[in-house]
Amino acid sequence: xxxxxxxxxRAHRLDTPDxxxxxxxxxxxxxxxxxxxxxxxxxxxxxxxxxxxxxxxxEALPGVKAVVTSKEAGSIKYGVSPARYDETVFAIDKVRYxxxxxxxxxxxxxxxxQKAVALIEVEYEILPAVFTIEDAMKDGAxxxxxxxxxxxxxxxHHEFGDVEKALAESDIVKTTTVKNxxxxxxxxxxxxxxxxxxxxxxxxxxxxTQVPHYVQRTVAMVLGMDIGKVRVKKPYVGAGFGIKASANxxxxxxxxxxxxxxxxxxxxxxxxxxxxxARARHGFTHTITTGAKKDGTLMALKHECWLDGGAYSSxxxxxxxxxxxxxxxxxxxxxxxxxxxxxxxxxxxxxxxxGHGAVIARAxxxxxxxxxxxxxxxxxxxxxxxxxxxxxxxxxxxxNMSSFGMAECIDAVRNGSGWDEKKGKMPNGKGIGMACxxxxxxxxxxxxxxxxxxxxxxxxxxxxxxxxxxxxASAEIGQGSDTAFAMIAAEALGIPLENVRLESGDTDMGVxxxxxxxxxxxxxxxxxxxxxEHAKAQVLEVLSGLLNVPVEEMDIKNGFIEFKNETPDIxxxxxxxxxxxxxxxxxxxxxxxxFKEASRMAFLEKGSIVGTGKYKPHLLGGKFKGAAVxxxxxxxxxxxxxxxxxxxxxxQITIERITDAHDCGKAINMTSVEGQMEGSVSMGxxxxxxEEVMFDDKGNVLNNDLAEYKIVTSMDMPQVDAVVxxxxxxxxxxxxxxxxxGAIMPTIPAILNAVYDAIGVRVFELPLTPxxxxxxxxxxQKKAG
Amino acid sequence: MKKIIxxxxxxxxxxxxxxxxxxxxxxxxxxxxLTGTKKGCDTGDCGACTVILDGDVVNSxxxxxxxxxxxxxxxxxxxxxxxxxxxIQEAFVEKGAIQCGYCSPGMIMSAKNLLDKNTNPTExxxxxxxxGNLCRCTGYQKIIxxxxxxxx
Ligand code: FES
Ligand code: FES
Numbered sequence: 001x002x003x004x005x006x007x008x009x010r011a012h013r014l015d016t017p018d019x020x021x022x023x024x025x026x027x028x029x030x031x032x033x034x035x036x037x038x039x040x041x042x043x044x045x046x047x048x049x050x051x052x053x054x055x056x057x058x059e060a061l062p063g064v065k066a067v068v069t070s071k072e073a074g075s076i077k078y079g080v081s082p083a084r085y086d087e088t089v090f091a092i093d094k095v096r097y098x099x100x101x102x103x104x105x106x107x108x109x110x111x112x113x114q115k116a117v118a119l120i121e122v123e124y125e126i127l128p129a130v131f132t133i134e135d136a137m138k139d140g141a142x143x144x145x146x147x148x149x150x151x152x153x154x155x156x157h158h159e160f161g162d163v164e165k166a167l168a169e170s171d172i173v174k175t176t177t178v179k180n181x182x183x184x185x186x187x188x189x190x191x192x193x194x195x196x197x198x199x200x201x202x203x204x205x206x207x208x209t210q211v212p213h214y215v216q217r218t219v220a221m222v223l224g225m226d227i228g229k230v231r232v233k234k235p236y237v238g239a240g241f242g243i244k245a246s247a248n249x250x251x252x253x254x255x256x257x258x259x260x261x262x263x264x265x266x267x268x269x270x271x272x273x274x275x276x277x278a279r280a281r282h283g284f285t286h287t288i289t290t291g292a293k294k295d296g297t298l299m300a301l302k303h304e305c306w307l308d309g310g311a312y313s314s315x316x317x318x319x320x321x322x323x324x325x326x327x328x329x330x331x332x333x334x335x336x337x338x339x340x341x342x343x344x345x346x347x348x349x350x351x352x353x354x355g356h357g358a359v360i361a362r363a364x365x366x367x368x369x370x371x372x373x374x375x376x377x378x379x380x381x382x383x384x385x386x387x388x389x390x391x392x393x394x395x396x397x398x399x400n401m402s403s404f405g406m407a408e409c410i411d412a413v414r415n416g417s418g419w420d421e422k423k424g425k426m427p428n429g430k431g432i433g434m435a436c437x438x439x440x441x442x443x444x445x446x447x448x449x450x451x452x453x454x455x456x457x458x459x460x461x462x463x464x465x466x467x468x469x470x471x472x473a474s475a476e477i478g479q480g481s482d483t484a485f486a487m488i489a490a491e492a493l494g495i496p497l498e499n500v501r502l503e504s505g506d507t508d509m510g511v512x513x514x515x516x517x518x519x520x521x522x523x524x525x526x527x528x529x530x531x532x533e534h535a536k537a538q539v540l541e542v543l544s545g546l547l548n549v550p551v552e553e554m555d556i557k558n559g560f561i562e563f564k565n566e567t568p569d570i571x572x573x574x575x576x577x578x579x580x581x582x583x584x585x586x587x588x589x590x591x592x593x594x595f596k597e598a599s600r601m602a603f604l605e606k607g608s609i610v611g612t613g614k615y616k617p618h619l620l621g622g623k624f625k626g627a628a629v630x631x632x633x634x635x636x637x638x639x640x641x642x643x644x645x646x647x648x649x650x651x652q653i654t655i656e657r658i659t660d661a662h663d664c665g666k667a668i669n670m671t672s673v674e675g676q677m678e679g680s681v682s683m684g685x686x687x688x689x690x691e692e693v694m695f696d697d698k699g700n701v702l703n704n705d706l707a708e709y710k711i712v713t714s715m716d717m718p719q720v721d722a723v724v725x726x727x728x729x730x731x732x733x734x735x736x737x738x739x740x741x742g743a744i745m746p747t748i749p750a751i752l753n754a755v756y757d758a759i760g761v762r763v764f765e766l767p768l769t770p771x772x773x774x775x776x777x778x779x780x781q782k783k784a785g
Numbered sequence: 786m787k788k789i790i791x792x793x794x795x796x797x798x799x800x801x802x803x804x805x806x807x808x809x810x811x812x813x814x815x816x817x818x819l820t821g822t823k824k825g826c827d828t829g830d831c832g833a834c835t836v837i838l839d840g841d842v843v844n845s846x847x848x849x850x851x852x853x854x855x856x857x858x859x860x861x862x863x864x865x866x867x868x869x870x871x872x873i874q875e876a877f878v879e880k881g882a883i884q885c886g887y888c889s890p891g892m893i894m895s896a897k898n899l900l901d902k903n904t905n906p907t908e909x910x911x912x913x914x915x916x917g918n919l920c921r922c923t924g925y926q927k928i929i930x931x932x933x934x935x936x937x
């Protein structure tokens with residue numbers, strides 16, 4: 001094994017001392033001189049034509065500085081995928097969900113802005129609304145978007161191999177349907193932003209976003225500005241999980257208010273508005289048919305999926321592709337057919353959430369694998385081992401597993417949970433279940449069609465030579481990416497982590513597509529490594545000239561220059577360094593030549609030493625339509641075992657323990673990897689057990705707060721034993737790949753399978769509320785007579 | 786109509802005019818610049834705004850500033866000293882108990898209150914002690930480890 005000095009440790013994160021002391025600045029902590037406060041007018045109706053908007057009373061309210069509607073904002077459409085730009089900042093002639101933005105106000109206080117919003121008079125013509133897939137698809141159903149008959153936002157049809165033939169050749173064929181409910185990201189920080197123009201016309205938008213780059217492009221497009229005149233900066237962000245992975249209407253409205261008033265304007269969503277914006281997990285209905293041979297060999301998968309999409313597209317096109325393509329692995333599956341449909345309706349818009357598109361598909365499939373194993377009398381774990389892909393394998397839909405520590409993951413959870421001692425031997429009411437999963441380590445292509453680099457990084461050495469500054473436009477949103485990149489830079493330069501400083505999340509620092517699709521460690525990590533190596537090469541080149549030692553015979557390690565052969569005389573360099581730094585406290589006195597001295601010499605010879613790095617994936621994936629979605633330079637994978645107990649009288653499930661193993665390639669920071677695993681498990685448990693966004697029959701979110709929308713608390717969370725499995729990913733920086741999203745994949749199906757093991761009843765609808773489980777038990781008992 | 790109150794915050798006495806409907810969270814954040822106290826809901830559901838008021842944890846978004854006249858308030862900014870971080874803060878850093886950090890100030894105040902009152906809590910007591918503080922990132926495991934490491 002290569003030996004590393006900085007990565008693969010439990011280094012403390014760079015940002016946590018400030019976060020622990022309340023010093024870390026999030027967007028709402030920022031105050032600007034002369035700052036105004038913005039508020040939005042949002043539709044109270046799920047579907048209505050706008051007949052007229054009268055802003056005169058709002059404008060007349062003292063303290064109001066601007067009232068803007070589509071008149072000021074214009075009609076440029078935006079969204080996530082250019083193929084489905086279907087939103088405007090403000091509704092132009094109709095509103096499509098409760099929460100659709102109509103106008104915004106900037107005033108000298110938030111109270112006045114809110115009062116003014118209430119004074120805007122809108123005349124509506126109420127239209128019939130649709131809230132379910134079935135109603136939206138009916139003949140004669142009200143149409144949300146003219147160009148999309150039957151409210152069909154997107155459809156996907158793929159077939160790899162010959163599914164019907166393979167099913168006919170199978171010994172066992174199972175079909176099941178699983179439904180989940182819409183989830184909410186429920187980041188503890190609600191979205192907020194501050195926009196400001198300077199007198200030269202440059203716009204700076206500070207926003208709690210996962211994707212400064214995409215926000216910059218969207219703002220520039222919608223406001224009709226040069227990209228070079230739009231700067232998007234991300235302060236610390238109270239997490240994202242996908243819901244902050246695209247420009248939101250508030251950010252755009254805020255920029256327009258800043259333009260109209262020439263003042264800094266701050267806006268925040270309330271918790272209710274966060275639920276209205278949504279952009280979180282879709283509602284999915286998956287029907288899956290799997291065929292297998294008697295010995296457990298998987299033959300074919302036939303899959304149909306319907307997505308409850310909401311009023312606009314957001315990430316939906318990618319979601320509907322992911323929902324199908326990410327069942328191609330992690331098992332050897334020669335034949336796969338997928339038909340996916342995403343349907344518009346008059347509810348808030350769904351988008352991407354941790355494990356984008358693939359979580360419920362995985363839950364459906366992994367539950368079915370257990371059913372097949374049961375029918376075949378096989379241990380479900382063995383069925384998985386039998387069919388598991390190996391490193392180097394490619395799925396039928398062209399996803400290549402360049403590294404794949406799945407066997408190790410399964411071993412780890414088997415041993416860690418005591419699977420062999422427990423499976424089939426637990427008392428009634430107690431159960432154990434397992435599942436596997438895999439996920440992209442960054443999307444193979446950007447959201448817009450482009451040859452762009454996915455990440456560029458600059459490493460600049462300070463003039464005294466002692467510190468490396470890393471500049472990246474990537475987004476630290478809590479996952480620990482700043483620390484990971486500082487560690488990568490330190491490792492690549494050969495200096496201690498304490499000598500690296502890092503700035504991130506600012507579009508002026510370069511291009512980075514941001515924190516989504518579990519991409520940054522691999523992609524930004526590569527660019528960071530390259531930039532650091534570039535800086536290092538420049539230092540060694542100058543040193544080579546000064547000492548007359550070939551570059552290949554030198555290296556930098558732990559902040560010192562190492563010479564492979566004879567150590568040259570360093571006296572001249574040291575004397576020169578110290579002379580220039582008379583009176584400083586930190587002059588080197590070590591026997592070895594330090595990085596600092598070498599880097600200072602490089603500065604004296606060449607001026608600022610700047611290393612640059614960049615990354616884009618090699619050409620990936622097949623030629624079929626939609627082949628791009630699901631491709632990735634690498635895939636993380638994981639296995640989990642859940643242990644549960646079920647109270648048969650009440651349907652109450654308690655999760656006793658989760659054993660989780662994830663292959664993240666080489667772990668840059670062990671503690672952060674475990675943190676991602678444990679956090680993923682908690683989000684998976686929430687979704688499995690109780691998270692569900694509920695609506696009334698008018699399209700209002702019923703549980704629009706964190707009291708009624710229940711995320712996991714410290715009381716619900718079981719012991720999680722997280723085992724980090726480290727393969728060596730050839731396409732990853734220092735062998736690293738993802739953990740942030742992939743780790744959620746097995747949680748829900750492992751729980752579903754454990755519940756079955758406990759009570760012998762399959763539940764096909766999420767979340768597993770006591771009521772739903774109770775009725776499933778009743779139904780089962782009735783059938784069993 | 787604003788009213789003058791006198792309140793001791795992190796050992797400093799403040800004489801300050803407050804609106805009758807202003808919350809303690811807003812007073813701290815927007816009037817006094819003590820933005821370490823976070824707001825994740827403003828309705829008492831998330832615990833991000835947890836501070837210690839007269840020796841007990843409260844959600845400062847549910848307390849009116851005016852009610853704190855004559856009271857003693859401790860916020861996250863009062864924990865670290867010139868010597869460095871408070872040991873509980875150190876433990877959160879050391880154990881990796883902080884990800885996005887938005888829940889952390891409130892979480893740490895709840896942890897401090899718990900350990901002030903019970904120097905040797907069981908795991909169950911730790912879970913209960915932070916049950917009003919939601920964290921979406923960590924799954925609580927490393928938070929519980931951090932608090933557990935501070936038992937005496
Ligand atoms: S902001 Fe006070 S409890 Fe959420
Ligand atoms: S660390 Fe993000 S909410 Fe707790």
